[in-house]
Amino acid sequence: MAHISASVFTSHVPAIGAALDMGKTQEPYWQPLFQGYEYSKQWLKDNTPDVIFLVYNDHATAFSLEMIPTFAIGCADQFTPADEGWGPRPVPMVHGHPELASHIAQSVIQQDFDLTIVNKMDVDHGLTVPLSLMCGQPKEWPCKVIPFAVNVVQYPVPSGMRCFKLGQAIRRAVESFDEPLNVQIWGTGGMSHQLQGARAGLINKDFDSNFLDLLINDPEKAASIPHIDYVREAGSEGIELVMWLIARGAMSDINGHAAPKLKHRFYHVPASNTAVGHAILENA
Amino acid sequence: MALDKPYQDVPGTTIFDAEQSRIGYWLNQFCMSLMKGPNRERFKANEKAYLDEWPMTEDQKQAVIDRDLNRCIGLGGNIYFLAKIGATDGKSFQQMAGSMTGMTEEEYRNMMVAGGRSVEGNRRLGENGTAQPQNQPQGSATHNTLKG
Numbered sequence: 527m528a529h530i531s532a533s534v535f536t537s538h539v540p541a542i543g544a545a546l547d548m549g550k551t552q553e554p555y556w557q558p559l560f561q562g563y564e565y566s567k568q569w570l571k572d573n574t575p576d577v578i579f580l581v582y583n584d585h586a587t588a589f590s591l592e593m594i595p596t597f598a599i600g601c602a603d604q605f606t607p608a609d610e611g612w613g614p615r616p617v618p619m620v621h622g623h624p625e626l627a628s629h630i631a632q633s634v635i636q637q638d639f640d641l642t643i644v645n646k647m648d649v650d651h652g653l654t655v656p657l658s659l660m661c662g663q664p665k666e667w668p669c670k671v672i673p674f675a676v677n678v679v680q681y682p683v684p685s686g687m688r689c690f691k692l693g694q695a696i697r698r699a700v701e702s703f704d705e706p707l708n709v710q711i712w713g714t715g716g717m718s719h720q721l722q723g724a725r726a727g728l729i730n731k732d733f734d735s736n737f738l739d740l741l742i743n744d745p746e747k748a749a750s751i752p753h754i755d756y757v758r759e760a761g762s763e764g765i766e767l768v769m770w771l772i773a774r775g776a777m778s779d780i781n782g783h784a785a786p787k788l789k790h791r792f793y794h795v796p797a798s799n800t801a802v803g804h805a806i807l808e809n810a
Numbered sequence: 811m812a813l814d815k816p817y818q819d820v821p822g823t824t825i826f827d828a829e830q831s832r833i834g835y836w837l838n839q840f841c842m843s844l845m846k847g848p849n850r851e852r853f854k855a856n857e858k859a860y861l862d863e864w865p866m867t868e869d870q871k872q873a874v875i876d877r878d879l880n881r882c883i884g885l886g887g888n889i890y891f892l893a894k895i896g897a898t899d900g901k902s903f904q905q906m907a908g909s910m911t912g913m914t915e916e917e918y919r920n921m922m923v924a925g926g927r928s929v930e931g932n933r934r935l936g937e938n939g940t941a942q943p944q945n946q947p948q949g950s951a952t953h954n955t956l957k958g
Binding site for chain 1: 816821823824825826828839841842844845891893902904906907908910911918921922925928932940948
């Protein structure tokens with residue numbers, strides 16, 4: 527049977543991708559940020575899964591206002607890095623896992639989460655920046671990737687608790703797949719940031735630090751944080767953090783097993799407008 | 811019955827909800843069109859003519875021409891869509907976000923490097939933080955737009 531071995535949490539700021547693509551990682555502005563992912567790159571080399579189930583949000587790239595799915599699972603063979611207006615990032619094609627993705631879609635829908643199935647979709651920085659942070663600049667990504675896009679652009683986004691429960695449904699779906707695949711689940715976006723209005727540039731280290739504590743040690747409590755707290759405390763775009771709760775909900779301690787091992791935790795301000803948070807949890 | 815919108819008392823913040831999305835539909839769809847190179851070229855060659863191809867309000871068109879992102883957001887724009895205009899102009903997200911604060915690019919960048927904007931005084935209207943209406947503009951920028 528397939529199983530989820532670990533979860534990875536990370537911000538997905540577009541400027542991080544640009545810094546990598548333009549060879550700026552050693553500049554004083556960026557060096558401390560990339561330093562914080564050195565451990566993670568080695569960890570992923572030592573713990574390469576068969577598939578990454580990557581929870582992210584599309585930023586008006588694949589989904590315009592014509593269609594706004596709350597939860598969309600990518601079931602295609604491959605996904606092309608998108609041109610977001612600056613030209614596509616020079617990163618490898620993303621190869622999917624259609625068999626596992628469609629299995630998860632069927633199982634999760636039968637558990638009352640109405641996913642949108644997507645068979646053609648370009649993927650933007652929300653998906654490719656986390657891969658770059660964790661893998662560096664390889665010619666090919668080290669494994670297959672199932673993109674899972676969550677609407678956090680048009681309010682209301684799904685609640686933290688719904689995301690947390692969806693994660694649990696995804697774990698059950700993965701564990702009912704016959705092939706013995708090693709699957710990681712990544713939750714991306716956040717941490718505190720606001721990209722609009724007179725309050726642009728908001729950063730709240732206390733909120734972020736507390737959120738990381740809760741995510742690791744008391745995820746049920748983290749899942750009960752209401753939308754308005756994210757908006758008020760972590761900025762209008764800080765609400766992306768609900769996506770981390772999908773990955774956290776998929777860990778086995780939520781199903782009564784032992785607490786996961788914290789392998790790495792990192793926090794840095796700023797990357798462009800954003801606070802960058804990162805953690806790696808391994809199932810016990 | 812009115813919808814619950816508890817986010818309306820957050821200063822300097824417009825939540826892109828279903829109502830804003832309805833108001834801004836064509837403004838945002840125009841922005842999406844700038845993801846294609848040939849459209850970017852046509853827009854840059856004659857902004858007004860290109861905008862006139864879209865059923866946007868004149869206010870929305872003028873806000874785009876002025877690169878007034880606060881005004882665009884007030885008229886239903888969303889930052890992830892408006893970012894396509896910034897990309898067309900060769901501007902970064904940091905330049906776009908900063909343009910909405912009244913700070914110069916350098917002032918905004920320095921604020922971020924120093925740890926970002928504090929949430930203190932900026933949680934609710936009626937407090938006295940940097941994002942409150944009574945404390946605008948915040949910096950020494952000569953305009954609150956992405957121009958220049």
